[in-house]
Amino acid sequence: MTIQQLIEAMNNRAQQVQALAAVEAKGEELTAEQHEQFKTLQVEHAQFGEKLSRARAAEQLVIEEATPVVSKSGPAIHVKSAPEDYKGSKVARFAMSVAAGKGDLNLAKKFAENEIGDKTVAMAISTAEGSGGALVPENYGQEVIEMLRPRTIVRDLGANVAPLVNGNLTIPRHSGGATSGYKGENEARNAEGGSTDDVKLAAKTQMTIVPMSNELIGYAGYAVEQLFLNDMIAAMANRQDKAFLRDDGTNNTPKGLRKTALDGGRVVPFAGDKTDPKAIDAYLDLLILTLMNSDSSMIKCGWGMSPRTFMFLQGIRDGNGHKYYPEMAQGMLKGYKIRHTTNVPVNLGVGSNETEIYFADFNDVIIGETGSLTIDFSREATYNDADGNLVSAYSRNQSVLRVVGGNDVGFRHLEGLVLGSAVNF
Template sequence: MDINDLRRERATINTRVQELAALEAAGTALTAEQLAEFDQLSARFAELGATISRMEQAERMAAAAAQPVDRASQGQGANAPPAYAQPRTPAVPGARVASMAIALIAAGGIPSVAAGIAEQRGYGEDVSMALSQSSAGAGGVLVPVNLAKEIIELLRPASTVRSLGVRSYPLMNGNATIPRINGGAVVGYVGVDSDIPATEQSFDDLKLSAKKLAALVPVGNDLLRNAAAGVAVEGIVVADITGAIGAREDKAFIRDNGSGDLPKGLLSWALSGNKIPASDASTLQKVETDLNKAILCLEGANSRLLAPGWIMAPRTFRFLEALRDGNGNKVYSELAQGMLKGYPIRRTTQIPVNLGSGGDESEIYFADFGDCFIGEDGTLMIDYSKEATYKDDEGNVVSAFQRDQTLIRVITHHDFGPRHVESIAVLTAVKWGK
């Protein structure tokens, strides 16, 4: 056995010891067999710890006593090019947050115990320290800002809206005020000995206030058992967390109406005059006219077009992708490169295709995302439950206990808004591709 095998065995023993300890902590008296098993596991754990400590010491001594290799004696020649050490494969971004969640689950929600598990499994000193300095409250365990930033950065490709260049802005005490110019300056030519006209600009504010987003991420307990055996599963958990948060963010930042505890999305921010009913798209000219109307809404308002882009449903995207001219050529061949009429395009199922009285309408958004902001407080809270229920994508109630799953709950706070509402256009009643 090498040192990693011994570490895995020790981690497995610790998991079983924690299970027995949890039984006793819950008021269940351990049987004679369980007490004997506890003593045997404790002795083996101590034995493994001593062995691992000696092997680690031997590794450190070997590294300290290492001598340079005589390349000529190895047949490589004195002038052979140097062989550089290869860097280790970098850890999965955001894996440390997933490791915190996995250790917390294994510890039964006790941060101090989770810190020990994180240390035993080699999750890193930062993870162990973060857990040892945390206390589980009603909202869960607080993820340090430096670790939370990894998840927030991973949301950029996971979220359609973020990927188009929306700017992040810090929320101080849950609020932020971003000034914006609301009226233009007065500028003119003047004659000799004439007064220069006053140059004034009127200002307004974009006010952002923290909205609480709670994401439930179901994780199979078999996967968590693999983590106890030393199998790297953090990347899977990270992908599930960012995917769940990213999808809900898109719905909020695109179509939520700002009522109650919800953010206000693009649809509600857009001016009524910038909401344009789409044609039936029976001809290419009609499609072109509709798309140009959306672009002209921004150009006509002197939008700076810092980072303009499109968002639409997959059904609409496929309709445009399938359009052919009279010679059979693709009308919008640039869609293959993720562009439409020279601007980036994204598709998301968070834009419905069952709107309108007939239940067959959708929407197309064109906005200057460089003029939009996501206010964030930069913190995450994680918690878990093995007994809770949740609703799946089809609205069915699922029992985590019955499915042998564990629910990871991630809580974050943010808000969304544009500096200039004129920077958003929406094509409504889009039946293209139905």
């Protein structure tokens, strides 16, 4: 049967099913024969649907793999459908093309156009400029930022993103509030106002190394695109979370929330008994109360912690076996969003068994982004793996993509930040 015949057969069965359903809608009972007819029509409709899906898939393959067609009135035309777009697809194809072209942008452009079939990526590559690499268009860079949001807890908890124009951004903030008072008649009173200072963000270079097997280079397709994309996003997200949470601003790194809290005296250690649920509950309340007592706006508050602490809190039960915090199943703790990351260590303190809890109004967190990424390529480079071991791409038959960008993080009001330390649960 042709595709059109299959569609007509499905429509015919659907009309008969609707007619039988209309009988029941009028309040009449279907006979045993009509019940059997209803079931048969359902089965046949499903069978024709499966055949139609296969027929359409076969037709699409014919279109995609079509050979050049010679036209009497013009040059040969190759019929090939454009690849389907999804979030991050342009970035992945851009990176794949640079890799397939071995760093040669002319070859990369041809790969994007002829093998992947994405003319917009090919055009972007043809206009890419970079120092030793290919400059990813800013709109593609925004795709990366959007994909990083759910993978980094600082972004996911509500941090704001601001552009770093020329690599810098200065944001004025109130460091001390104005005061008010009363006076008697003819009594002088001094004017008292708030004090201000600045939050200064300066782009710190983030470098992401993505080793790829040479067997995959040059193969176009959704699965390979996803490998490229996932490797890039995962590596960038992991390093950003560590930087935004725990880097101390030295060695060209951002000054994260931990260092900000330490410098501002916004640290509350846990001194209770971890086997006592009430002590833990009181400690969590104390962290919240620290923000309240500081007159924090508390617009987008959230929790950040290690997976160990997350699972411990999720497993606490009262004397009746009920969970203390059932809302954690929905990603909430005491009414505020909660996220976990392995970038919060669990081997701190004298006994190497302590960790940290971050509670903050993430509306006060500003992430500065340069908005541009540069992709470089090499087949001879060496790189450090996750364990710090030096690896030769050449000896492993790998290609290495290097994604370079710039970012920084700052906190507008210390009143909206508290670091829970010495946490042993």
